[in-house]
Amino acid sequence: MRGETGQGMGDEAELVRKLAAGDRAAFEAVYRKHNAAMVRFATGIVKSRATAEEVTQDAWVSVLKSIGGFEGRSSLAGWMFTIVLNKARTRAGRDGRAVSFDGAGEDDNLAAAFDGRGRWKDMPELWEEITAERIIAGRSVLQHVNAAIETLPPAQRSVLVLRGQQGLDAAEVCAMLGITEGNMRVLLHRARLAVRGALDALA
Amino acid sequence: MLSCKEVAQRASAMIDGELGAWDTLQMRMHLAMCKGCERFIGQVRVTRDLTKAAGEAEDLHDVDDLRISAILSQLHDGKQQGG
Known part of the structure; x- marks a missing residue:
């Protein structure tokens, strides 16, 4: 079920209460669910995995310190990722880089796939071998997917992690990144096409 | 068309x-x-589903245990300094 259901909101309130009370098991569960995605998201902004890990670690401390002030106006995940974004943005700024998520200059990878009349030059493959359980070239298909996400430009990567992996509400993602819903859809599609290209290379 | x-x-x-x-x-x-x-539509659907699956909770390693302890200890330090 999605987080916005009544049941989901009740679960989230209970989780917030446990986090505020310093419940280690609750924190471990939240960390396990979000940490890797937070690092993937932050790496797109600060450009180095080591820095992204520092930023994420710092964000977790802030999350726990300020969880008492979480009012449920956004989802808990959206609130936590906003803290990661703010920390990463500050760090990028300190390193002299501005952060923008409009995706200008980011294109999709299908431009050469069609002839002059917009028909496939080569028929797309049937992906019978591409399943979550498969190990290809020493890595699971899911690890290949995350590796492909880590090569995406920042705007596509951010939308794919927040919307495609964390399942955040579209309006929440747009507000966080300062983009329109139309722009978000284009970025999500381009990001999926890039990951699709990486999977197609395994097929 | x-x-x-x-x-x-x-x-x-x-x-x-x-x-x-x-x-x-x-x-x-x-x-x-x-x-x-x-x-192609089938491929994009599989890509969407595998992307979601790849973002689900990942196994914790020893390094994560250390990081979780470090985060919680910073919190306790902060409380002690504050209180």
Whole structure:
């Protein structure tokens, strides 16, 4: 079920209460669910995995310190990722880089796939071998997917992690990144096409 | 009639259920006749599902235990300093 259901909101309130009370098991569960995605998201902004890990670690401390002030106006995940974004943005700024998520200059990878009349030059493959359980070239298909996400430009990567992996509400993602819903859809599609290209290379 | 290129551009919107009635009809008409696009839409659907699965809770390693302890200890330090 999605987080916005009544049941989901009740679960989230209970989780917030446990986090505020310093419940280690609750924190471990939240960390396990979000940490890797937070690092993937932050790496797109600060450009180095080591820095992204520092930023994420710092964000977790802030999350726990300020969880008492979480009012449920956004989802808990959206609130936590906003803290990661703010920390990463500050760090990028300190390193002299501005952060923008409009995706200008980011294109999709299908431009050469069609002839002059917009028909496939080569028929797309049937992906019978591409399943979550498969190990290809020493890595699971899911690890290949995350590796492909880590090569995406920042705007596509951010939308794919927040919307495609964390399942955040579209309006929440747009507000966080300062983009329109139309722009978000284009970025999500381009990001999926890039990951699709990486999977197609395994097929 | 949509071209294959136009179908590919609408693939995510279609599998996410975000197309209007007219666009959906146009897509269905094309897909009924085009094996290439049918396969492509299938690939994008698999990509969407595997992306979601790849973002689900990951196993914790020893380094994560250390990091969790470091985060919690910073919190306790802060409380002690504050109180």
